[in-house]
Amino acid sequence: MGTLLKLSKLIDALTEHVGRWVSWLVLAAVLISAANAIVRKAFDTSSNAFLEIQWYLFAGVFLLAAGYTLLRQEHVKIDVILQHFSRRTQIGIEIFGIVCFLFPFVFVVVDLVWPLVVRAYVSGEMSNNAGGLIRWPVFALLPLGFCLLGLQGFSELIKRIAFLLGRADDPALKTKAKTPEEELAEAIRAAAAEAKR
Numbered sequence: 001m002g003t004l005l006k007l008s009k010l011i012d013a014l015t016e017h018v019g020r021w022v023s024w025l026v027l028a029a030v031l032i033s034a035a036n037a038i039v040r041k042a043f044d045t046s047s048n049a050f051l052e053i054q055w056y057l058f059a060g061v062f063l064l065a066a067g068y069t070l071l072r073q074e075h076v077k078i079d080v081i082l083q084h085f086s087r088r089t090q091i092g093i094e095i096f097g098i099v100c101f102l103f104p105f106v107f108v109v110v111d112l113v114w115p116l117v118v119r120a121y122v123s124g125e126m127s128n129n130a131g132g133l134i135r136w137p138v139f140a141l142l143p144l145g146f147c148l149l150g151l152q153g154f155s156e157l158i159k160r161i162a163f164l165l166g167r168a169d170d171p172a173l174k175t176k177a178k179t180p181e182e183e184l185a186e187a188i189r190a191a192a193a194e195a196k197r
């Protein structure tokens with residue numbers, strides 16, 4: 001179990017790294033969106049490529065950060081019934097959900113989408129819109145994101161089994177890390193305090 005817990009920590013570190021870097025795609029999407037709006041208003045012109053890259057970036061954020069969301073215990077959970085059970089029973093139900101729902105879902109999605117990615121890459125499929133972008137990179141985000149989600153699911157499974165065996169703390173407790181909103185609020189407060197000096 002010790003080796004598996006070390007593997008889980010490595011997966012968690014990878015997921016944390018990916019999640020932190022993917023957050024920068026939000027900034028890129030905002031800047032591209034603003035630039036596109038300014039160009040459209042100022043010069044009465046636009047580009048489908050600018051619109052599509054925003055969609056690609058949004059897809060990247062949503063898909064690539066799914067594992068990061070699972071790591072931080074931020075996925076939606078329906079606790080109306082679950083809260084009435086003991087913590088061990090809750091963890092058992094979560095293990096059941098990971099094994100019987102998450103893993104098969106990840107496998108089916110990757111299995112169904114991969115041939116589409118390969119076909120789009122081989123054919124050089126382009127967007128139907130004039131000036132649009134190639135399609136395979138955004139198609140590739142789907143299996144990549146689901147593989148990262150499945151990998152993090154494996155880490156969560158290890159942590160939950162270790163908890164039931166008494167080898168780890170409760171994995172379902174949210175980390176004490178600050179939320180992005182709290183980090184931003186602190187940065188704004190620090191900048192305001194610095195400006196007053």
